[in-house]
Amino acid sequence: MYDVVIVGASFAGLTLAHHLPKNYRILLLDKKPSLDSPVETTGLITNPTKDEFSSFHGLCIERYINNSIHSLRIVNHGYRNVLSNSVQYPWIYSLNMNALIKHLSASLPSNVTLKLNAVYGSSNTYFHKDKQQNFKAKFIIGADGANSSVAKSNPNLSQNKKHLIGLEKVFHGEIDQKAIYHFWFGEFSLGYGGWLSPSGPNKFRVGLAKYNDGKGFETLNRFIDRLKKEGFINPKGEAIEQFGSHIPIGGPVKKPYDKNTLLIGDAAGLCGAFAADGIKGALISAKVAAKLIQKGSFKDYYKEIEKHNYLMSYFKRQKLYRFAWDQMKTNESFDILFDLVKDESLIEVFCDSKDKHKSLAGSLIKFKNARLLLRYAWSLSKKPKSAQPEYLKSCQKLFRI
Ligand SMILES: Cc1cc2nc3c(=O)[nH]c(=O)nc-3n(C[C@H](O)[C@H](O)[C@H](O)COP(=O)(O)OP(=O)(O)OC[C@H]3O[C@@H](n4cnc5c(N)ncnc54)[C@H](O)[C@@H]3O)c2cc1C
Known part of the structure:
Protein backbone atom coordinates (compact mmCIF):
# COMPACT_ATOMS: atom_id res chain seq x y z
CA MET A 1 0.00 0.00 0.00
CA ASN A 66 25.48 24.53 -20.64
CA ASN A 67 24.84 27.92 -22.25
CA SER A 68 23.49 31.33 -21.27
CA ILE A 69 21.74 32.61 -24.37
CA HIS A 70 21.50 36.31 -25.24
CA SER A 71 20.34 36.29 -28.87
CA LEU A 72 17.42 35.00 -30.88
CA ARG A 73 17.74 34.73 -34.65
CA ILE A 74 14.72 34.08 -36.84
CA VAL A 75 15.45 32.71 -40.29
CA ASN A 76 12.73 32.98 -42.92
CA HIS A 77 12.15 30.32 -45.59
CA GLY A 78 14.85 30.63 -48.27
CA TYR A 79 17.46 30.90 -45.46
CA ARG A 80 18.54 34.40 -46.58
CA ASN A 81 16.57 36.73 -44.30
CA VAL A 82 17.78 36.58 -40.74
CA LEU A 83 16.28 38.68 -37.99
CA SER A 84 18.54 39.04 -34.96
CA ASN A 85 17.58 40.31 -31.54
CA SER A 86 19.99 40.42 -28.58
CA VAL A 87 19.76 41.47 -24.96
CA GLN A 88 22.41 42.23 -22.31
CA TYR A 89 21.17 39.63 -19.83
CA PRO A 90 20.74 35.93 -20.65
CA TRP A 91 17.03 35.46 -21.45
CA ILE A 92 17.17 31.71 -21.87
CA TYR A 93 19.46 28.89 -20.73
CA SER A 94 20.37 25.62 -22.37
CA LYS A 162 -3.48 16.77 -30.87
CA HIS A 163 0.27 16.27 -31.12
CA LEU A 164 3.33 17.37 -33.00
CA ILE A 165 6.32 15.14 -33.22
CA GLY A 166 9.53 16.80 -32.00
CA LEU A 167 12.73 15.40 -33.52
CA GLU A 168 16.28 16.27 -32.68
CA LYS A 169 19.86 15.34 -33.49
CA VAL A 170 22.91 16.36 -31.45
CA PHE A 171 26.31 16.91 -33.13
CA HIS A 172 29.86 17.86 -32.25
CA GLY A 173 30.85 21.13 -33.89
CA GLU A 174 31.10 24.88 -33.30
CA ILE A 175 28.20 27.33 -33.46
CA ASP A 176 27.61 30.66 -31.71
CA GLN A 177 27.38 29.70 -28.03
CA LYS A 178 25.07 32.57 -27.13
CA ALA A 179 22.36 32.40 -29.80
CA ILE A 180 19.47 30.16 -30.78
CA TYR A 181 17.94 30.08 -34.24
CA HIS A 182 14.31 29.54 -35.13
CA PHE A 183 13.65 28.55 -38.75
CA TRP A 184 10.40 29.26 -40.52
CA PHE A 185 9.94 26.70 -43.25
CA GLY A 186 7.12 28.33 -45.21
CA GLU A 187 5.69 26.07 -47.88
CA PHE A 188 8.56 23.61 -47.50
CA SER A 189 6.58 22.09 -44.68
CA LEU A 190 3.51 23.69 -43.24
CA GLY A 191 2.50 23.83 -39.61
CA TYR A 192 5.94 23.59 -38.09
CA GLY A 193 9.44 25.01 -37.80
CA GLY A 194 12.98 24.13 -36.90
CA TRP A 195 15.65 25.20 -34.43
CA LEU A 196 19.39 25.24 -33.90
CA SER A 197 20.68 25.56 -30.36
CA PRO A 198 24.10 25.35 -28.68
CA SER A 199 24.44 22.49 -26.21
CA GLY A 200 27.67 23.11 -24.32
CA PRO A 201 31.16 23.68 -25.70
CA ASN A 202 31.62 22.25 -29.19
CA LYS A 203 28.13 20.68 -29.34
CA PHE A 204 24.84 21.73 -30.89
CA ARG A 205 21.30 20.49 -31.46
CA VAL A 206 19.24 20.66 -34.63
CA GLY A 207 15.54 19.95 -34.24
CA LEU A 208 12.15 20.34 -35.79
CA ALA A 209 8.55 19.97 -34.70
CA LYS A 210 6.02 18.76 -37.25
CA TYR A 211 2.72 17.03 -37.76
CA ASN A 212 3.39 13.33 -37.89
CA ASP A 213 3.41 12.13 -41.51
CA GLY A 214 5.73 9.19 -40.86
CA LYS A 215 8.60 11.02 -42.59
CA GLY A 216 10.06 12.64 -39.46
CA PHE A 217 13.76 11.82 -39.69
CA GLU A 218 13.73 12.05 -43.48
CA THR A 219 12.58 15.69 -43.19
CA LEU A 220 15.03 16.38 -40.34
CA ASN A 221 17.89 15.04 -42.48
CA ARG A 222 16.85 17.28 -45.40
CA PHE A 223 16.78 20.25 -43.01
CA ILE A 224 20.25 19.37 -41.67
CA ASP A 225 21.62 19.08 -45.23
CA ARG A 226 20.20 22.50 -46.06
CA LEU A 227 21.76 24.04 -42.92
CA LYS A 228 25.13 22.62 -43.98
CA LYS A 229 24.71 23.96 -47.51
CA GLU A 230 23.74 27.43 -46.30
CA GLY A 231 26.73 27.50 -43.92
CA PHE A 232 24.82 27.54 -40.61
CA ILE A 233 26.49 24.35 -39.35
CA ASN A 234 29.54 22.22 -39.98
CA PRO A 235 29.05 19.04 -37.92
CA LYS A 236 32.06 16.92 -37.02
CA GLY A 237 30.91 13.41 -37.90
CA GLU A 238 27.57 11.69 -37.39
CA ALA A 239 24.95 12.63 -34.77
CA ILE A 240 25.93 11.56 -31.24
CA GLU A 241 22.30 11.45 -30.05
CA GLN A 242 18.90 11.50 -31.73
CA PHE A 243 15.29 11.13 -30.67
CA GLY A 244 11.69 11.82 -31.59
CA SER A 245 8.90 12.36 -29.13
CA HIS A 246 5.32 13.65 -29.00
CA ILE A 247 4.48 17.23 -28.05
CA PRO A 248 0.89 17.87 -26.93
CA ILE A 249 -0.52 20.94 -28.71
CA TYR A 314 -0.38 31.59 -21.30
CA PHE A 315 -1.43 28.10 -22.47
CA LYS A 316 -4.67 29.59 -23.84
CA ARG A 317 -2.75 32.23 -25.83
CA GLN A 318 -0.46 29.53 -27.14
CA LYS A 319 -3.48 27.69 -28.59
CA LEU A 320 -4.40 30.86 -30.47
CA TYR A 321 -0.86 31.20 -31.88
CA ARG A 322 -0.95 27.57 -32.96
CA PHE A 323 -4.25 28.18 -34.72
CA ALA A 324 -2.85 31.26 -36.51
CA TRP A 325 0.38 29.44 -37.48
CA ASP A 326 -1.60 26.52 -38.89
CA GLN A 327 -3.55 28.93 -41.14
CA MET A 328 -0.31 30.09 -42.83
CA LYS A 329 -0.27 28.08 -46.03
CA THR A 330 1.86 30.24 -48.37
CA ASN A 331 5.36 31.68 -48.34
CA GLU A 332 3.71 35.08 -48.75
CA SER A 333 2.10 34.79 -45.27
CA PHE A 334 5.48 33.98 -43.75
CA ASP A 335 7.10 36.94 -45.55
CA ILE A 336 4.45 39.37 -44.29
CA LEU A 337 4.68 38.06 -40.73
CA PHE A 338 8.47 38.42 -40.95
CA ASP A 339 8.00 42.09 -41.97
CA LEU A 340 5.51 42.61 -39.17
CA VAL A 341 7.80 41.32 -36.41
CA LYS A 342 11.08 42.73 -37.71
CA ASP A 343 10.75 46.04 -35.85
CA GLU A 344 9.72 44.40 -32.59
CA SER A 345 12.07 43.40 -29.81
CA LEU A 346 11.15 39.74 -30.16
CA ILE A 347 12.77 38.61 -26.95
CA GLU A 348 10.91 41.25 -24.93
CA VAL A 349 7.57 40.85 -26.66
CA PHE A 350 7.21 37.25 -27.58
CA CYS A 351 9.70 34.89 -26.10
CA ASP A 352 9.21 35.90 -22.50
CA SER A 353 5.45 36.10 -22.88
CA LYS A 354 5.00 33.12 -20.55
CA ASP A 355 6.64 35.02 -17.73
CA LYS A 356 5.59 38.58 -18.55
CA HIS A 357 2.09 37.62 -19.71
CA LYS A 358 2.37 39.78 -22.80
CA SER A 359 0.58 38.94 -26.00
CA LEU A 360 2.27 38.93 -29.40
CA ALA A 361 -1.03 39.72 -31.10
CA GLY A 362 -1.46 42.74 -28.80
CA SER A 363 1.99 44.02 -29.79
CA LEU A 364 1.43 43.66 -33.52
CA ILE A 365 -2.11 45.02 -33.82
CA LYS A 366 -1.19 48.71 -34.17
CA PHE A 367 -2.36 51.43 -36.55
CA LYS A 368 1.07 51.65 -38.22
CA ASN A 369 0.80 47.94 -39.11
CA ALA A 370 -2.70 48.23 -40.62
CA ARG A 371 -1.58 47.77 -44.24
CA LEU A 372 0.61 44.75 -43.48
CA LEU A 373 -2.06 43.21 -41.27
CA LEU A 374 -4.61 43.46 -44.07
CA ARG A 375 -2.19 41.86 -46.53
CA TYR A 376 -1.45 39.17 -43.95
CA ALA A 377 -5.17 38.41 -43.44
CA TRP A 378 -5.66 38.27 -47.23
CA SER A 379 -2.68 35.93 -47.68
CA LEU A 380 -4.23 33.47 -45.21
CA SER A 381 -7.07 32.82 -47.62
CA LYS A 382 -4.65 31.65 -50.34
CA LYS A 383 -3.78 28.04 -51.03
CA PRO A 384 -0.20 26.73 -51.01
CA LYS A 385 1.41 26.27 -54.44
CA SER A 386 1.33 22.47 -54.03
CA ALA A 387 -2.50 22.62 -53.75
CA GLN A 388 -2.99 24.81 -56.84
CA PRO A 389 -4.14 23.25 -60.11
CA GLU A 390 -1.39 22.54 -62.67
CA TYR A 391 -2.70 25.05 -65.26
CA LEU A 392 -2.46 27.89 -62.66
CA LYS A 393 1.11 26.91 -61.79
CA SER A 394 2.06 26.95 -65.50
CA CYS A 395 0.46 30.41 -65.98
CA GLN A 396 2.29 31.76 -62.93
CA LYS A 397 5.56 30.36 -64.28
CA LEU A 398 4.91 31.82 -67.73
CA PHE A 399 4.14 35.28 -66.40
CA ARG A 400 6.60 34.95 -63.48
CA ILE A 401 3.96 35.80 -60.87
C1 LIG B 1 12.25 17.61 -29.33
C2 LIG B 1 11.65 18.32 -28.15
C3 LIG B 1 12.26 19.48 -27.68
C4 LIG B 1 11.71 20.16 -26.58
N1 LIG B 1 12.34 21.28 -26.12
C5 LIG B 1 11.86 21.93 -25.03
C6 LIG B 1 12.54 23.06 -24.50
O1 LIG B 1 13.60 23.46 -24.99
N2 LIG B 1 12.00 23.69 -23.43
C7 LIG B 1 10.82 23.28 -22.85
O2 LIG B 1 10.36 23.90 -21.87
N3 LIG B 1 10.18 22.18 -23.32
C8 LIG B 1 10.66 21.50 -24.38
N4 LIG B 1 10.03 20.38 -24.86
C9 LIG B 1 8.85 19.89 -24.13
C10 LIG B 1 9.30 19.22 -22.82
O3 LIG B 1 10.34 18.31 -23.09
C11 LIG B 1 8.14 18.49 -22.19
O4 LIG B 1 7.07 19.40 -22.05
C12 LIG B 1 8.54 17.93 -20.83
O5 LIG B 1 9.51 16.93 -21.00
C13 LIG B 1 7.33 17.36 -20.11
O6 LIG B 1 7.76 16.73 -18.95
P1 LIG B 1 6.91 15.56 -18.30
O7 LIG B 1 7.65 15.14 -17.08
O8 LIG B 1 5.49 15.98 -18.17
O9 LIG B 1 6.88 14.40 -19.38
P2 LIG B 1 8.09 13.63 -20.12
O10 LIG B 1 9.35 14.42 -20.03
O11 LIG B 1 7.59 13.25 -21.44
O12 LIG B 1 8.30 12.34 -19.23
C14 LIG B 1 7.40 11.27 -19.22
C15 LIG B 1 8.08 10.11 -18.50
O13 LIG B 1 7.12 9.06 -18.35
C16 LIG B 1 7.72 7.82 -18.71
N5 LIG B 1 6.61 6.97 -19.18
C17 LIG B 1 5.81 7.14 -20.25
N6 LIG B 1 4.89 6.17 -20.34
C18 LIG B 1 5.11 5.34 -19.28
C19 LIG B 1 4.48 4.14 -18.81
N7 LIG B 1 3.42 3.58 -19.44
N8 LIG B 1 4.98 3.54 -17.71
C20 LIG B 1 6.06 4.08 -17.06
N9 LIG B 1 6.68 5.20 -17.45
C21 LIG B 1 6.21 5.84 -18.54
C22 LIG B 1 8.73 8.17 -19.79
O14 LIG B 1 9.77 7.21 -19.89
C23 LIG B 1 9.25 9.54 -19.31
O15 LIG B 1 10.39 9.41 -18.48
C24 LIG B 1 10.54 19.67 -25.95
C25 LIG B 1 9.95 18.49 -26.40
C26 LIG B 1 10.50 17.81 -27.49
C27 LIG B 1 9.87 16.53 -27.97
Missing part, protein backbone atom coordinates in the same frame (compact mmCIF):
# COMPACT_ATOMS: atom_id res chain seq x y z
CA TYR A 2 1.44 3.34 -1.08
CA ASP A 3 0.26 6.85 -0.36
CA VAL A 4 1.17 7.96 -3.87
CA VAL A 5 2.17 6.07 -7.01
CA ILE A 6 3.72 8.36 -9.66
CA VAL A 7 4.01 7.10 -13.23
CA GLY A 8 6.87 8.83 -15.08
CA ALA A 9 10.22 9.96 -13.62
CA SER A 10 10.96 13.00 -15.74
CA PHE A 11 10.42 16.72 -14.99
CA ALA A 12 6.88 16.40 -13.61
CA GLY A 13 7.23 13.06 -11.76
CA LEU A 14 10.59 13.85 -10.17
CA THR A 15 9.44 17.32 -9.09
CA LEU A 16 6.41 15.79 -7.37
CA ALA A 17 8.48 13.07 -5.69
CA HIS A 18 10.88 15.73 -4.33
CA HIS A 19 8.07 17.98 -3.03
CA LEU A 20 5.74 15.53 -1.27
CA PRO A 21 6.03 15.16 2.55
CA LYS A 22 8.85 12.89 3.66
CA ASN A 23 6.53 10.65 5.70
CA TYR A 24 4.56 9.54 2.59
CA ARG A 25 5.22 6.11 1.04
CA ILE A 26 5.84 6.84 -2.63
CA LEU A 27 6.41 4.53 -5.58
CA LEU A 28 7.86 6.18 -8.71
CA LEU A 29 7.70 4.11 -11.91
CA ASP A 30 9.40 4.71 -15.24
CA LYS A 31 9.63 2.55 -18.33
CA LYS A 32 13.12 3.76 -19.22
CA PRO A 33 15.83 1.14 -18.68
CA SER A 34 18.44 3.24 -16.84
CA LEU A 35 19.26 6.60 -15.31
CA ASP A 36 21.53 7.22 -18.30
CA SER A 37 18.62 7.07 -20.78
CA PRO A 38 18.56 10.34 -22.77
CA VAL A 39 15.98 12.97 -21.83
CA GLU A 40 13.98 13.82 -24.94
CA THR A 41 14.06 17.62 -24.87
CA THR A 42 16.20 20.52 -26.09
CA GLY A 43 16.36 21.74 -22.51
CA LEU A 44 15.84 25.48 -23.00
CA ILE A 45 14.39 27.33 -20.02
CA THR A 46 13.78 30.99 -19.16
CA ASN A 47 14.94 32.76 -15.98
CA PRO A 48 11.68 32.24 -14.02
CA THR A 49 11.72 28.51 -14.90
CA LYS A 50 15.32 28.33 -13.74
CA ASP A 51 14.21 29.90 -10.42
CA GLU A 52 11.64 27.10 -9.99
CA PHE A 53 14.56 24.70 -9.38
CA SER A 54 15.53 26.59 -6.19
CA SER A 55 12.87 24.67 -4.22
CA PHE A 56 14.75 21.36 -4.75
CA HIS A 57 16.70 20.63 -1.59
CA GLY A 58 20.48 20.91 -2.15
CA LEU A 59 20.27 21.43 -5.93
CA CYS A 60 22.60 23.98 -7.54
CA ILE A 61 20.96 24.50 -10.95
CA GLU A 62 23.90 26.63 -12.18
CA ARG A 63 25.97 23.42 -12.37
CA TYR A 64 23.68 22.12 -15.11
CA ILE A 65 23.72 25.21 -17.34
CA LEU A 95 20.62 22.96 -19.66
CA ASN A 96 22.38 19.61 -19.55
CA MET A 97 19.08 17.80 -19.00
CA ASN A 98 20.55 14.30 -19.06
CA ALA A 99 22.80 15.15 -16.11
CA LEU A 100 20.05 17.09 -14.28
CA ILE A 101 17.41 14.33 -14.53
CA LYS A 102 20.02 11.76 -13.49
CA HIS A 103 20.89 13.88 -10.44
CA LEU A 104 17.22 14.40 -9.48
CA SER A 105 16.63 10.63 -9.76
CA ALA A 106 19.73 9.73 -7.73
CA SER A 107 18.97 12.26 -4.97
CA LEU A 108 15.36 11.24 -4.26
CA PRO A 109 14.44 11.21 -0.56
CA SER A 110 14.47 7.80 1.16
CA ASN A 111 10.65 7.58 1.31
CA VAL A 112 10.55 7.29 -2.52
CA THR A 113 11.11 3.92 -4.23
CA LEU A 114 12.16 4.43 -7.86
CA LYS A 115 11.57 1.49 -10.20
CA LEU A 116 13.02 1.65 -13.71
CA ASN A 117 12.02 -0.76 -16.47
CA ALA A 118 8.56 -0.52 -14.93
CA VAL A 119 5.75 0.04 -17.43
CA TYR A 120 2.38 1.15 -16.11
CA GLY A 121 -0.35 -0.99 -17.65
CA SER A 122 -3.91 -0.44 -16.47
CA SER A 123 -5.15 0.68 -13.08
CA ASN A 124 -3.10 -0.67 -10.16
CA THR A 125 -0.73 -2.79 -12.25
CA TYR A 126 2.66 -2.36 -13.87
CA PHE A 127 5.10 -4.65 -15.62
CA HIS A 128 8.56 -4.81 -14.13
CA LYS A 129 11.01 -6.67 -16.35
CA ASP A 130 7.92 -8.21 -18.04
CA LYS A 131 6.47 -9.51 -14.76
CA GLN A 132 3.07 -8.14 -13.74
CA GLN A 133 3.01 -6.41 -10.35
CA ASN A 134 -0.04 -5.12 -8.49
CA PHE A 135 -0.13 -2.18 -6.13
CA LYS A 136 -2.57 -0.28 -3.96
CA ALA A 137 -2.37 3.49 -3.65
CA LYS A 138 -4.39 6.36 -2.20
CA PHE A 139 -3.42 8.50 -5.22
CA ILE A 140 -2.16 7.66 -8.71
CA ILE A 141 -0.40 10.46 -10.57
CA GLY A 142 0.09 10.37 -14.33
CA ALA A 143 3.38 12.15 -15.07
CA ASP A 144 3.91 9.92 -18.10
CA GLY A 145 4.06 12.46 -20.89
CA ALA A 146 2.06 13.32 -23.99
CA ASN A 147 0.68 9.78 -24.57
CA SER A 148 -0.23 9.12 -20.98
CA SER A 149 -1.13 5.49 -20.17
CA VAL A 150 -2.67 6.69 -16.91
CA ALA A 151 -5.08 8.90 -18.90
CA LYS A 152 -5.81 6.05 -21.32
CA SER A 153 -6.57 3.58 -18.54
CA ASN A 154 -9.07 5.83 -16.73
CA PRO A 155 -12.34 6.72 -18.52
CA ASN A 156 -12.91 9.66 -16.13
CA LEU A 157 -9.86 11.47 -17.52
CA SER A 158 -9.23 13.25 -20.83
CA GLN A 159 -6.36 12.40 -23.15
CA ASN A 160 -4.25 14.71 -25.33
CA LYS A 161 -5.82 14.60 -28.79
CA GLY A 250 -4.21 20.78 -27.87
CA GLY A 251 -3.79 22.81 -24.66
CA PRO A 252 -4.66 21.72 -21.10
CA VAL A 253 -6.97 18.68 -21.09
CA LYS A 254 -10.60 19.12 -19.97
CA LYS A 255 -10.64 16.49 -17.22
CA PRO A 256 -7.18 16.19 -15.65
CA TYR A 257 -8.36 14.47 -12.46
CA ASP A 258 -10.93 12.32 -10.72
CA LYS A 259 -11.18 11.51 -7.02
CA ASN A 260 -7.79 9.88 -6.62
CA THR A 261 -6.02 10.21 -9.98
CA LEU A 262 -4.33 13.32 -11.37
CA LEU A 263 -2.45 14.11 -14.57
CA ILE A 264 0.51 16.51 -14.43
CA GLY A 265 2.95 17.99 -16.98
CA ASP A 266 2.58 16.89 -20.61
CA ALA A 267 0.08 14.21 -19.58
CA ALA A 268 -2.33 17.06 -18.75
CA GLY A 269 -1.40 18.98 -21.93
CA LEU A 270 0.42 21.68 -19.92
CA CYS A 271 2.80 22.52 -22.74
CA GLY A 272 2.91 25.55 -25.07
CA ALA A 273 0.82 24.59 -28.11
CA PHE A 274 2.96 26.82 -30.32
CA ALA A 275 6.33 27.21 -28.55
CA ALA A 276 6.40 23.52 -27.43
CA ASP A 277 7.76 24.58 -24.04
CA GLY A 278 6.57 22.24 -21.30
CA ILE A 279 9.28 22.18 -18.66
CA LYS A 280 7.73 25.04 -16.68
CA GLY A 281 4.24 23.49 -16.88
CA ALA A 282 5.68 20.18 -15.61
CA LEU A 283 7.43 21.80 -12.64
CA ILE A 284 4.52 24.05 -11.61
CA SER A 285 1.79 21.42 -12.01
CA ALA A 286 3.86 18.97 -9.92
CA LYS A 287 4.37 21.50 -7.13
CA VAL A 288 0.64 22.34 -7.13
CA ALA A 289 -0.13 18.58 -7.10
CA ALA A 290 2.11 18.11 -4.04
CA LYS A 291 -0.06 20.61 -2.12
CA LEU A 292 -3.42 19.29 -3.34
CA ILE A 293 -2.54 15.67 -2.53
CA GLN A 294 -2.05 16.75 1.09
CA LYS A 295 -5.44 18.51 1.00
CA GLY A 296 -7.04 15.40 -0.51
CA SER A 297 -8.88 17.29 -3.28
CA PHE A 298 -7.87 18.30 -6.82
CA LYS A 299 -10.83 20.62 -7.37
CA ASP A 300 -8.70 23.81 -7.57
CA TYR A 301 -5.96 22.31 -9.75
CA TYR A 302 -6.05 24.68 -12.75
CA LYS A 303 -6.95 27.66 -10.54
CA GLU A 304 -3.81 27.07 -8.46
CA ILE A 305 -1.65 26.73 -11.59
CA GLU A 306 -3.03 30.03 -12.90
CA LYS A 307 -1.82 31.70 -9.68
CA HIS A 308 1.73 31.00 -10.91
CA ASN A 309 2.03 34.12 -13.04
CA TYR A 310 -1.10 33.37 -15.10
CA LEU A 311 0.33 30.16 -16.56
CA MET A 312 -3.07 28.80 -17.68
CA SER A 313 -3.73 32.04 -19.58
